[in-house]
Amino acid sequence: MTTADTDLAIETAGLVKTFGKTRAVDGINLAVPAGAVYGLLGPNGAGKTTAVRVLATLLRPDGGEARVFGYDVVRQADEVRSRVSLTGQYASVDEDLTGLENLLLLGRLVGHRKRAARTRADELLAAFGLTDAADRQVKKYSGGMRRRLDIAASILNTPDLLFLDEPTTGLDPRSRSQVWDIVRAVVAYGTTVLLTTQYLDEADRLASRIAVIDHGTVIAEGTPGALKSSIGAGTVHVRLRDPLQRDEASALLGRALDAQVLQESDPVALTVRVAGSERGAAEHASRALADLAAAGIVVDDFSLGQPSLDEVFLALTSPQNQEGPTEKETVA
Template identity: 80%
Template structure:
C-alpha cells in the first residue's frame, strides 16, 4: 500500500511462554497521528520497540517506510526517533547541555548544536529553564525536554510511548500541543497510550490491541459507532438506588451497564439498531421506567459513546469469546 509509514504482518514476540505480541497486523498511514490503545500488558511497548529496531521479532514481518526492521535496521533508524515512557535526559545536566550533547552525538558541529538547542528550548517554552539542572524540572518540563531531544534531527517517524503518563492535566495539554506541532511539520507520530481521551484528542486513526492482538481499528468516530448509536449517562439522587437502577437499565435496554467512579452514576450503551431516533426512544423509555420505580434521577443525558465505552465493549466481547473457547 502506498503512503504507509508502518506495515506489519503477523508480528510475534515471545518472552518465555508469554506472547507479548501475537500476530499483530498494522497499516499506519504517513503524515498523521496513529494511536495504539490498550491496557497494561497489551503489547504496546513491545510492538514499538520492535518497530524502532530495539527488539528483534520472533515471527512475522514489519517495515518502516518500506524498510524491513530486521534486514534494514540502519535504514529504519535513520528515519525514526523515540520517546519512551520515562525521560531519558541527564538529571545532573542543564536542559541546554542535554540538547547540545545529543545534537553533537547526532553529528552537529558545536555552533549548530547550540543554535538547534536554543531553537528547541524556545519552541517548547523552556528558554528560561534551559540553564537549570534537569533535576529541578517539573514532570511536564522533563517530558517536553525529552520530546525536544527526540526531534533534534527532525524524524520522519516519531514513536511516543505513553508520553504523558503521570503528568497533571496542564502538562498533558502542553505535550498534546507539541505533538500537533510536530505532525504539522510533516512527521508521522505513532502514539501509544492508556488514556482514551488522549487518543481521542490526538489520533487520526486508532488501533485497539489486547493480549498482543489487534481487536479493532479505525477513526475515533468509526470506533464509537461500532459499539452503538448512543450512550446513556444517569446520575441518581440516592446512591442506595444504584443497584436497582442498574438492574432496570440492563433489563430495559438489553445492554451492559457500567458503574462509574461516582457512586450515583451509571452509563449504558444503546444500540438503537444503528439509528439515532431509536436510541432516543430507548433512552426515553428507560427514564420513564426508572421514574415509575421511584428512582429519582438528577441528571440524564444521551450522547455518542466515548472511547472508554468503546474499549470496555471491545475487551468485554473479547473476554467472553476467550472464556467460551
C-alpha cells in the same frame, strides 16, 4: 507485503516477538498511514512497548514482517533508523547536564556543527517553553519539563516517524496538556507519530486511528468514532433524585431500552448502553425518560452520548470476549 508504500509509515504482517514462553507480540498486523497520530491503546503488559521496540529496530522480531516507509526493519535497519526517532517511557536525557547542554551534546552526536547545534537547541528550548530553564540542571526540572526536553531531543533532526511510548505517564494534567500540544505541533510539521498509551482520553484527543492491543494481539482497529460506534449507538446516563427508586428505575429502563442497566457506585446513577442507530437510540431514550416521569420517578440529570473509549476497551476485553482466539475487529 509491499516493498515500498509512501502512503504507509508502518506496515506489519503477523509480527511476533517472544521472550521465553511469553509471546509479548502475537501476530500483530498494522497499516499506519503517514502524516498523522496513530494510537496503540492497551493496558500495561499488552505488548505496546515491545511492538514499538521492534519497529524502531531495537529488538529483532521472531516472526512475521515489519516495514517502516517501505524499509524492512531487519534487512534494512540502517535506513529505518535514519528516518525514525524514539521517546521512551522514561526520560533519556542526562540529569547532571543543563537543558541546553543536553541538546548541544545530542545535536553534535546527530551531526550538527557547533553553531548549528546551538541554533537548533535555542529554537527547541523556545518552542517547548524551556528557555528560562536552559541553564538549569535537568535534575531540578519538573516531570513535565523533563518530558518536554526529552521530546525536544527526539526531534533535533526532524524525523519522518516519531515513536512516543507512553509520553505522559505520571504527569499532572497541565503537563499532559502541554505534551499533547507538542505532539500536535510535531504532526503539523509533517512527522508521523506512533503513540502508545494506556490513557484512553489521550488516544481519543490525539489519534486519527487507534489499534486496541491486548495480550500481544490487535483486537480492534479504526477511528475513535468508529470504535465507539462499534459497541453501540450511545450510552444513557441517568441520575435520580431519590436513591430508593433506583431499583424501580433500573427495571423500567431495562424494559424501555431492551438493554442491561448498570447500577454505578453512585447510589443515584444508572448507565445503559443502547444498541441500534443513533437516531433510534435517541428515540428510545426519549421514551424511556417519559416512562420514568409517568412512574413518578424524578430525574435530576439525563444524557445520551456516544460511548467512551473506556467503554470500548472494557467491552472488547471483557471475559466473554477473551475465550479463545478471535479475528481482529476492523471498523472504518
